[in-house]
Amino acid sequence: MKTTLPERSLVIQERLDNIVKEILAVAKDKIAMIILFGSYARGDWVQDVYREGHIIYSYQSDIDILLCLRKSKYRGHIALRVKQDIQNRFKKKGIVLPPRQLPQPLSIEDVREYIREPRVTLIAEPIARVNDQLEKGRYFFTDIKKQGILLYDNGEFQLTEARDLPWEERRQIASEDYEYWFKKGKEFLAFTYYALERGSLNDAAFLLHQSTESFYNTILLVFTGYKPKLHDIEELGADAGTHNAGLITIFPMALSEQSEAFKLLKDAYIEARYNKNYQISKEQLLYLIERVEKLQSMTQTTCLEYINREQG
DSSP: OBOSOOGGGGGGHHHHHHHHHHHHHHHGGGEEEEEEESHHHHTOOOEEEEEETTEEEEEEOOEEEEEEESSTTSOTHHHHHHHHHHHHHHHHTTOOOOOSBOOSSOOHHHHHHHSSSOOEEEEEEEHHHHHHHHHTTOHHHHHHHHHOEEEEEOSSOOOOOOOOOOHHHHHHHHHHHHHHHHHHHHHHHHHHHHHHHTTOHHHHHHHHHHHHHHHHHHHHHHHHSOOOSOOOHHHHHHHHTTTOGGGGGSSOOSSHHHHHHHHHHHHHHHHHHHOTTOOOOHHHHHHHHHHHHHHHHHHHHHHHHHHTSSOO
């Protein structure tokens, strides 16, 4: 595995050094390796600001980091806790996650000031699982091994040889994931319509959250063969956006009512089921359904274009 950044990515070297320092300050005893992957590891990261109608959108490639955890028991809730502890440390130390959509009105020049520092996305997996996935040729992990940059290694472990998955086999896996998860997204959306007709607004909100989550998972699985174990549709949407930057237009937040509606959808996974004080209006649901219908269409187009291309 490489240990130096591509020349074009040297602009984040100081930021990366600080990120690694803060990760180790929190969880050095739990971490075997820290690996940079994705666009900054390849050197093809992008930064863009553009206007659609009256809304200005910004897109900035994430700094994607895989935390290989030392022990197999560091999975599930334990891995999530490690990740959350690190993210809390980042916030305290000023390693913030810049917003993807900004308060309006702003000029494009103003927006550029907000996107100078890219977001940091963390994935935490036991190194035993990483090696198991490499042996099986799971292309999310094989691509990381091929393209990734080793930022830290405690010297205890080695990554196993990766199985090289032929494009046709990779396409078949992507097709199967697409069929399963896209169908789930459509079914949850259909159940949303039914719950709305019955006046069960909270149930409709939860089902719409599940539809949104399913569509984002469809994109992640088609392109990477991997989906994180989380229900945060804001984070899932950010991850999916690396495969189609247009996804950031799905939930605009230029207006307070747009931000409020999205927060209700984001919170619906827990709050709509278990909080008696959770409330969402029919008008808010109708607006969110229209946005998720757009997400469904974009998911279908994005995934099928990838699956139907001639080669990987």
